[in-house]
Amino acid sequence: MTAPRTMFEKIWQRHVVVDRPDGYTLLYVDRHLMHDGSSPAYSRLKARGMGLRRADRAAATPDHYVKTDSRTKDVPDPDHRRLLNDITTNCNEAGVQLFDLGDVRQGIIHVVGPEQGLSQPGITLVCGDSHTSTHGALGALAFGIGSSEVTHVMATQCLWQRKPKSMRITIDGTLSPHITGKDVILAIIGKIGAAGAVGHVMEYAGSAIRGLSMEGRLTLCNMSIEAGGRAGMVAPDETTFNYLKGKPFAPKGENWDKAMAFWKTVPTEDGATFDREVTLNAAEIAPMVTWGTSPEDVLSINGRVPDPASAPDPGKQENMKRALEYMDLKPGTPMDGVAVDRVFIGSCTNSRIEDLRAAAAVAKGRKAQIPAWVVAGSGLIKEQAEAEGLDKIFREAGFDWREPGCSMCIGVNGDVGVRGQRIASTSNRNFVGRQGVGVRTHLVSPAMAAAAAVTGHFTDVRKLVG
Amino acid sequence: MDAFTTLKAVAVPIDQANVDTDQIIPARFLGRTRDRQVEGFFHDFRLDPNGRPREGVTLNNPAYKGARIMVGNTNFACGSSRENAVTTMVDNGFRAFIAPSFGDIFFNNCFQNGCLAIRLPADRVARMRVILHELPGAEISIDLAKQTVVGPDGKTDSFEVDSFRKEMLLKGADEVKITLGYDADIKRFEDRQRQEMPWL
Numbered sequence: 001m002t003a004p005r006t007m008f009e010k011i012w013q014r015h016v017v018v019d020r021p022d023g024y025t026l027l028y029v030d031r032h033l034m035h036d037g038s039s040p041a042y043s044r045l046k047a048r049g050m051g052l053r054r055a056d057r058a059a060a061t062p063d064h065y066v067k068t069d070s071r072t073k074d075v076p077d078p079d080h081r082r083l084l085n086d087i088t089t090n091c092n093e094a095g096v097q098l099f100d101l102g103d104v105r106q107g108i109i110h111v112v113g114p115e116q117g118l119s120q121p122g123i124t125l126v127c128g129d130s131h132t133s134t135h136g137a138l139g140a141l142a143f144g145i146g147s148s149e150v151t152h153v154m155a156t157q158c159l160w161q162r163k164p165k166s167m168r169i170t171i172d173g174t175l176s177p178h179i180t181g182k183d184v185i186l187a188i189i190g191k192i193g194a195a196g197a198v199g200h201v202m203e204y205a206g207s208a209i210r211g212l213s214m215e216g217r218l219t220l221c222n223m224s225i226e227a228g229g230r231a232g233m234v235a236p237d238e239t240t241f242n243y244l245k246g247k248p249f250a251p252k253g254e255n256w257d258k259a260m261a262f263w264k265t266v267p268t269e270d271g272a273t274f275d276r277e278v279t280l281n282a283a284e285i286a287p288m289v290t291w292g293t294s295p296e297d298v299l300s301i302n303g304r305v306p307d308p309a310s311a312p313d314p315g316k317q318e319n320m321k322r323a324l325e326y327m328d329l330k331p332g333t334p335m336d337g338v339a340v341d342r343v344f345i346g347s348c349t350n351s352r353i354e355d356l357r358a359a360a361a362v363a364k365g366r367k368a369q370i371p372a373w374v375v376a377g378s379g380l381i382k383e384q385a386e387a388e389g390l391d392k393i394f395r396e397a398g399f400d401w402r403e404p405g406c407s408m409c410i411g412v413n414g415d416v417g418v419r420g421q422r423i424a425s426t427s428n429r430n431f432v433g434r435q436g437v438g439v440r441t442h443l444v445s446p447a448m449a450a451a452a453a454v455t456g457h458f459t460d461v462r463k464l465v466g
Numbered sequence: 467m468d469a470f471t472t473l474k475a476v477a478v479p480i481d482q483a484n485v486d487t488d489q490i491i492p493a494r495f496l497g498r499t500r501d502r503q504v505e506g507f508f509h510d511f512r513l514d515p516n517g518r519p520r521e522g523v524t525l526n527n528p529a530y531k532g533a534r535i536m537v538g539n540t541n542f543a544c545g546s547s548r549e550n551a552v553t554t555m556v557d558n559g560f561r562a563f564i565a566p567s568f569g570d571i572f573f574n575n576c577f578q579n580g581c582l583a584i585r586l587p588a589d590r591v592a593r594m595r596v597i598l599h600e601l602p603g604a605e606i607s608i609d610l611a612k613q614t615v616v617g618p619d620g621k622t623d624s625f626e627v628d629s630f631r632k633e634m635l636l637k638g639a640d641e642v643k644i645t646l647g648y649d650a651d652i653k654r655f656e657d658r659q660r661q662e663m664p665w666l
Binding site: 017018020022023024026028030031037040048050057065077079080083120123128129130144145146147148149151152155156157158160162164194195198199225226228230251255256258259262294296315316318319322410411412419429431432433434437438 | 486489499629664665
């Protein structure tokens with residue numbers, strides 16, 4: 001009788017190619033996703049005279065450098081134009097499945113992977129992007145890697161890894177209405193800190209997590225990296241299977257039955273132990289908003305900007321002072337009511353259909369008081385939203401309805417704010433300068449972002465929608 | 467990859483916790499060729515929006531000129547997986563980083579670029595930063611084979627490093643080449659997986 005194992009342990013063991021006595025493992029990669037920033041990695045592969053070992057296990061889409069006001073590849077910046085052309089040339093040459101600009105399936109890679117059924121339970125999945133943790137929502141072991149490791153995966157379909165530790169976040173109870181995966185993950189990061197899960201693979205468990213839709217789980221796992229986690233995952237269940245069924249790259253027919261039989265064996269077994277356990281109470285989670293320049297600088301919309309004098313040590317005090325100065329916020333200010341200059345709804349964190357529906361429900365019949373952008377995560381989501389009339393609701397409310405891409409989450413395509421602007425953003429990082437030099441980012445859920453748009457300030461969305 | 471064996475060099479302290487890779491190189495520099503990313507190094511951290519050096523930033527202090535070691539704080543280089551955060555460090559002379567903890571991806575990326583990321587206890591790292599502020603230009607000495615760091619106060623600490631990573635760094639080994647040596651194992655794995663997971 002073997003000891004009960006965690007989901008992470010099982011997926012890890014299943015993908016060991018070589019275990020070295022020095023504690024390093026050669027781990028097989030089932031799925032490799034690429035984007036328009038992957039071109040230098042491919043160039044290094046070619047310089048070695050090599051091709052992709054498993055082009056059949058790779059897929060790519062341009063997202064970082066694409067414009068969101070048109071679908072042209074003829075962007076003004078020559079470096080960006082080269083990257084957008086490289087992904088097409090490279091994928092065609094290597095025989096990699098590409099969802100290119102102009103293809104309705106194009107979008108943000110972490111939206112496209114699950115949507116196409118490429119991300120599946122029990123697999124290992126990597127991408128040269130830290131938000132690869134997103135795909136763990138389907139019960140995969142998924143993590144971001146650097147460009148050299150991307151080359152290594154292209155060449156060998158493997159990675160050298162030291163096994164991370166395991167951590168379980170259990171959230172039992174029922175989430176209040178209008179509390180989303182975004183609020184849950186921000187509450188978790190607020191509790192454990194931005195370094196709280198460094199070196200750990202996180203598993204999210206408990207009845208509140210089970211109750212989340214696939215979109216909510218994707219948001220949750222997406223920001224595991226903001227808690228410092230190597231990866232984040234949720235056990236596959238009926239929600240997962242129903243989501244995957246019929247997706248283009250999901251198994252079909254006899255293979256579906258075989259896959260299902262395996263997928264059901266993926267979840268953590270009763271009695272399995274984790275290196276760390278953390279619990280939160282679902283009922284206590286309110287709509288969250290960040291006040292500082294790290295995702296751990298977060299509080300409930302009903303909270304007040306904290307006072308650096310309350311910091312536990314001089315180092316933290318200095319960090320808080322610096323953050324408040326950058327954010328132009330005074331200690332003690334109620335977050336509800338802080339004026340906002342601009343709103344961004346999008347990114348691999350919050351650009352899926354459920355996110356757009358939640359934002360539209362708030363926007364409906366109201367008017368944006370400040371510029372507000374909605375950037376769907378993929379062409380298919382945009383199409384679905386338009387079929388549901390969401391674009392009409394947004395447009396009538398004065399929101400800008402744009403083409404899919406990473407857009408203002410990272411801003412490398414030119415979608416950035418103006419110095420001094422305060423942005424309510426559904427993205428994942430409120431780092432200094434993330435949305436433009438001198439721009440102040442506050443992370444919120446899509447409904448909270450829409451609430452800020454229609455009132456011009458942060459407001460508890462529960463006051464707007466019953 | 468360049469080998470890393472020993473390094474004796476000026477060390478510069480960075481006091482903030484959770485320094486993210488967006489600070490090390492802002493995203494707007496990433497699309498460029500590597501030679502034109504050099505100036506992105508801590509760009510907005512060092513310079514104000516008018517391009518003037520910010521006061522009190524150690525990286526602007528000429529006393530730390532020629533620094534090749536950076537001493538950071540908790541969760542150093544967290545956030546984005548951009549390997550440019552390591553390459554811009556290398557292209558600005560840095561080869562070793564000492565902190566209580568690192569962002570996991572940056573930590574891994576270091577070893578891909580001939581750099582050494584060393585974890586030491588938080589109080590020891592804090593002490594090193596204090597001394598480096600008091601004695602700008604002071605040196606730290608690192609010996610990878612012996613796994614020791616001699617601080618700016620002359621005190622020696624031992625550090626942990628995975629023996630696999632250590633060997634690779636000491637030799638400047640080519641990781642892809644090493645992995646290709648396991649080709650038979652990879653093939654065996656793939657054959658088995660084709661049977662077990664035919665849907666992939």
